[in-house]
Amino acid sequence: MKITAALIVAIFIFLNNVPPAYALASSAPPEIHGTGAYLIDVQSGQTLYSKNGDLQLQPASTTKIMTGLLAIENGKLDDVVTLSSTLLNYQIVYGTRIYLEPGEQMTLRNLLYALMLNSANDAAVGIAEYIGGDLPHFVSMMNEKAKSLGLKDTTFKNPSGLTDNGHVTTAHDLARIAQAAYANATFRDYIQTQRYTIPRSKPNVPTEMINENKLLGKDSYINGMKTGYTAAAQNCLVASASKDGRDLIGVILQSPGREIYTDMENLLDYGFTQFQTTEFKPSGSALSQLQIGKEQVNMLLEKPILTTHKLGEANTEPILKINSTSANLTQVNKGQVIGNVEVWDENEKLMDIPLVADRTISPTPVNQGLFKTSKWGSYLFLLGILFFLLFLREKSGRANRRLRQARLKNEGSRIRESNNPDIS
Template identity: 50%
Template sequence: MKFITTVLLALYLLFSVSPPAYADNTAPPDIRGEGGYLIDVQSGQTLFQKNPDELLAPASTTKIMTALLAIENGHFDDTVTISSTMLNSKLVYGTQIYLEPGEKLTVRDLLYATLLNSANDAAVALAEYVGKDVDSFVDLMNQRAQEIGATKTHFVNPSGLTEKEHLTTPHDLALIARVAYQNPTFAQFVRTKTQAISRSKDDVPVLMVNENKLLWRDSTVDGIKTGYTSEAQNCLVASATKDGRQLIGVILKSPGKEIYTDMQAMFDYGFTQYKNNVVKPAGSVLSSITVNNEPVDLTIDSPIYVTQKLNEDQPLLNLRVTSLNTEPLTSVEKGQAVAQVEVLEGEKHLNTLPLIASKTVLPKAEEPKGFFASLSLPWMAGTLLVILGFAAVIDKQRNRARYLRRRARRLRRENSKKL
C-alpha cells in the first residue's frame, strides 16, 4: 500500500500543477515567506533578499548539509547496517522509509531516500555512517557550515526536525546550497525525479519520489530540497539554470503552497533583470612568483564573473591574492595550485579560486664539482694512508739499494789495495 501511495504522489506532482504567469518582473518579487534569498551561482552575488540574517528553522532543508557530508566522506557502494537508533522516537519520527534495526542499505540508496523522499530515518542512518554517532556528525555539520561561511547557522540534528537551537538564515542556507550544488554528485541526486532503491523487506517504500514540485513542472529547475514542520512551516531551496546562468533561491517560513509561485517569481526576476559579465576569463594572469630566479605567472582556470543589474553600473570587485605556501618554492609544476584569489564585493566574500602555475621550474641544479671536491673525506683519508704505505715501502727499498751499492764499492776498494 505504501508503494502504491508513492506512485500516486508521483503522478500528482507531474500532472496537478502548472506554471503561473507574471504581470511584472521588473520589480523585486513580493514573497510571502518570512525570509528569502536569491544568489547567482557563478558570481556568488546577491540578487534578492528578504530578512537575510533572520534566524529561522530550516526543517528538512537541513538534509542538504547531511547529504553533502555523506557524499564528501562516504562511498556509495558501502553497506550500512541500520542501528537501534531507529527505535528512538525522539530522534526518528515524521517522514520515514521505515528502516528497521539490522536492515542493510547502500549509502547510495540512503542518499536517494534522504534527498528525494526526505526520510528522517535515512538521514540519521547516514549520520551514524559518517560520524559513527549522531552527536559527532552534528559537530561535523556545524564545522562544515563555518568553513562555508554560514556563520550564523547551528545544527542540532541531521534531519531538520524541530529543536530549539536548530536554526539557520536565508543567507547562510543559500551559501550552503551553492557549495553543495557545485558538487557534481550532489547535483545529480537532487535533480533526480524518481529512483527505486533496494530493500530486503516487503511492504516498505522502494520508489523514492522527489518532493520538489518545481522540478516536475519547470524545465529550468534542477533541484534542490523542500522542508516542512509545524514550527518551520514551508521551506524551499531551489536551483534553476537558464541561458548559461544558474540561480539558487531560498524561501523559509512560508505559510502555504504559494512558496512555489514565489520561488518562480524570484527566478524570473533574477533571470530577466540581471546579466553576467566575465571580469577575468579563464587563463588570465592575476599574479606571478619567482622560483629559482625564474618568473612564473599565476593564472585562473575558470572565469571570474560579475552580475550586473540591467540599466545600472557594473559592480566593482576586489581581488585579494594570498599564497598557499609559507616558505619560498624551490620548484613548481605546471598546473600546480600555489596561491588563491579571493573575490570580494567591497568586503563581502563572493568566491575563492585557485591560482595555478603557468610552467614547470625544476629544482636548481647543484654546482659541478672537481674530481677531488667530489671525493668523500673517509675515502680520501683511506686513500692517503694507502699512498703513504706505498711510499714507505719504496723509500725502504731505495735505502737498501743505496746500502748495497756502498758496500760493493767498499769491497772493490779493499780488494784493489790487496792486489
C-alpha cells in the same frame, strides 16, 4: 476613418496575444510571502535578492542539504549501512519515514535517495550514524562545515531538520550551503532525480522514492534542491535553476502556504531576466608572481572571475585577495596550484579560485649555478683553473730540472771513478 479604427483594433489584438516569451518582465523584485528569502548567482556568487536574509529561522528538511553533502563527501555510495536501534527512539525519529528497522541493511546510495527525494527522517539518522559514528559527532561535522563556509548564523542540532531548540539558519546561509552542495556533481544527480526505486527485502514498506520538489519537471530550467515543512518552520524551499549558461539558487523560508512555489518561480525569473553575468577576469589571467629560487613564475587563474549586475546599473568590481603557497618552493610544474585568489563583495567572501603556475621551473644544478652566478664570476672561475694548470706545469718543470741535475751529477761521479782505478 474605418481604416484607422481597423488598425487600432489589429494592434490591440496583437498586443493581447503576444506570447509570454516576448513580454517584458518587470524590473521590480517579486513579492515573496515567506519571512526570509535569498537569491544568488552561482557562477559569480553575488547576491541578487534578499528579504530578511540574515534573520535566523528554522530550516525544516532543507537541513538535509547539509546532511546529504557530508554523506557524499565522507562516505562511499556502495558501502552497506546497518541501521541501529536509534530508529526506535521516537523523540529522534518521527514524521516522514520509510520505516527502516534496526538491523536492516541498505547501501549509502539508496539511503541518499530516501533522504533527498522522499525526505525520510529515519534515513537521515542512519546516514548520520554511519558517517559520524554517532549523532552528536555528525552534528558537530555539520556545524564545522558551516563554519568552513564562513557562515556565522547557522547552528544545527540534528541531521533531519525536525524542530529542535536552537536549530536555526538564515536564508543567506542556506543559499551558501546549497551553493557548496550544488558544486558537487554527485549531489546534483540526486536533486534532479524525480523518481527512484530502492530494493528492500521486507514486503509492504516504501520502495518508490518520489521527489517532493513540485517544481522539478514542471519548469524545464529548474533542476533540483530541497523542500521542507514543520509546524514551527512552515513551508521552506531551496531551488536551483539553470538557463542560458547561468545557474541560480533561490531560498524561501517560513512561507505560509503553497504559494511558495509560485514565489520561487517568480524569484528565479527575476534573477534570469533582470541580471546579467559578465567576465571580469578570463581564465588564464596572470594576477601575480611567485618567486621560485632566483626566478619568477606567473600565477594564473584556473577559472574566470565573473560578476553579476542588474540590467541598466553599473557593474561593481569585486575585491581580490591573493594568497600564495610557501615561499620556500625550489621547483614548480606548469599547471601546479601555487595559490588562490579570494573574491570578495564588500564584507563577504564569495569564492576561492585556484592560481596555477604558467611554466615549469626546476632546481638549478650546482655545477650550472657556478657558471650562472654572473658573467664575471664565470671568467674568474676559468682564470682560476688556468692559474692552477700553470702552477702544476711550473711545479712539474722544477721537478724535471732537479731530476736532470741529479742524473748529470751521478754521471760525472762515474767518469771520475773510471779515471782513477783502485790500486790494491
